[in-house]
Amino acid sequence: MRPLRPLLLATALLLATAASCDSTPETKVDGPFRDSKRPVAERVADLLARMSLDEKIGQMTQAERGSISPEEVTEFRVGSILSGGGSVPTPNNRGGWVAMVDAYQKAALATPLGIPFIYGSDAVHGHNNVTGATIFPHNIGLGATRDPQLAEAIGAATATEVAETGVHWTFAPCVCVARDDRWGRTYESFSEDPAIVASMSSVIKGLQSQQVMATAKHYLGDGGTTGGKDQGNTELSIEELRRLHLPPYEAAIKHNVASVMVSFSSWNGTKVHGSEFLITKLLKEELKFGGFVVSDWNGVDQIDGAPGLSASDVRTAINAGVDMVMAPAVWREFIQVLKAEVEAGRVPMSRIDDANRRILAKKFEFGLFERTKTNRNTAAFGSAPHRALARQAVAKSQVLLKNSGVLPLKAGTGRIFVAGKNADNVGNQSGGWTLTWQGSPGEVPGGTSILKGIREVAGSGATITYAQDGSGLDKSYDVAVVVIGEKPYAEFEGDRMEGTGLDGEDKAVLEKVRALGVPTVVVVVSGRPLEIGSHLDGWNAALAAWLPGTEGAGVADVLFGRQVPSGKLPMTWPADGGHPANAGDGKAALFPLGFGLTY
Ligand code: BGC
């Protein structure tokens, strides 16, 4: 055997020590901050007094899992890690996540003060990064239910799945008020109406009831940008900004939301990430938000307009009131730059302490110091009760736009032809933020497509024939159910500045059905109202299904009248997809906000 080189030897020794640590009790600094019976403020004050500048800056740092090792968490005292969209451990299942989170946590606890870290992930319609999770309808569908209690129940169910993977924090809900359907994040919005969004923020109550921290995002005015451009510029007077975009944050704060995420967008030309007025004066001082403010993905870099995390980016954001910086791959630079800015006196220590008080208070409140290992003895993940809840939510979110009497379909009899690219595609019906950031057509393990749901609900006795492109359809069929709409997208990749018209594939299948004269039910699976006005005359019924998620049978429940349609439009359906309309603006609408037929 060749002799070990010194470096290898050191590593071997380190590993040996780490291994032996498993059995030896950890020697951590003790003090009043460890006593869960003491008031949070007292624990915070005690802990803060023991912390060095490095430790404080570490608490303000959030790295991405792909860019940091457990060893670095210990070395740099990093206080938080996130999964970007689709950034997952191997294997991507509950066990894989628990192993990952617990390994990072062990590393965080190995620091002298043993301050637990928090892991954050975008569980925006269920715990959507994880294989086998229950995927609920995207917010636009939940908005159509107008049911805050249902949103709360979904929040609680999502949080139990989140907690079972060890994750402590979700970047949800998006409480954006989408005012222009061309925006790629329209489906993340409960409604164009701030009062409806505010009422649906009850999801926060559900999430946090299971000790998962929620995030109201993206503060402020993300849904109000000119032309619906993602990360664009919201050009509004302060009065209009307050009237349209602030109410959901007031509601979220009433629900005691743990964190608020800053919007990439600008307000009248100023990046929100650098706005002391919006973050400190309005949110923290006026609205008395007591949680912590997290920046969006490299959002701080954008402040000065130049690429890279500059000193001016960092000091502007922190001085504006950002408490934790999502610096996915550039977390080392962030730590370095912020330290230099503090030492140069350009970021006051009082600001660093304020940020730490806010972050630590939440870590205490959510019991992080007391539950440092994931509970492995629960079984809610992707469970039947959660799927049943999701199916119910899907049914309640369906909005019946038109019905000349062809609906409800009769179960157990007749010949039904099913067509369209979104009929048998759980990926398409789930949309963006499903397994990956953008989502993708195809399988989602555990999911039920709309076609499968139709087969189940129609039962034996009915003939169900399916062809995506409609081939094989003839006049012998009683009805054709054509499931059209959008394919998955997220954020700016979903911006449709050219308008929201149907694609060629949908038009072709609709034309095939129309030519045969078979009674037609069109189900629109989409993240926003599409331009359907010029096609509607040829359809006998139209149902807006939004992005239902994995439980496609909920759509079938409504088609067959197992559940009567009760959804109400959360958005005005514009007459022309290129020209967005909102209630009260006098613009032409195909269907107004609140529209929805029933049987
Ligand atoms: C990440 C997302 C993030 C996006 C920002 C992607 O690479 O996966 O989580 O939102 O970048 O542009």
Ligand code: BGC
């Ligand atoms: C998105 C956020 C998300 C974050 C982390 C950003 O690009 O704007 O909504 O929480 O990425 O994935």
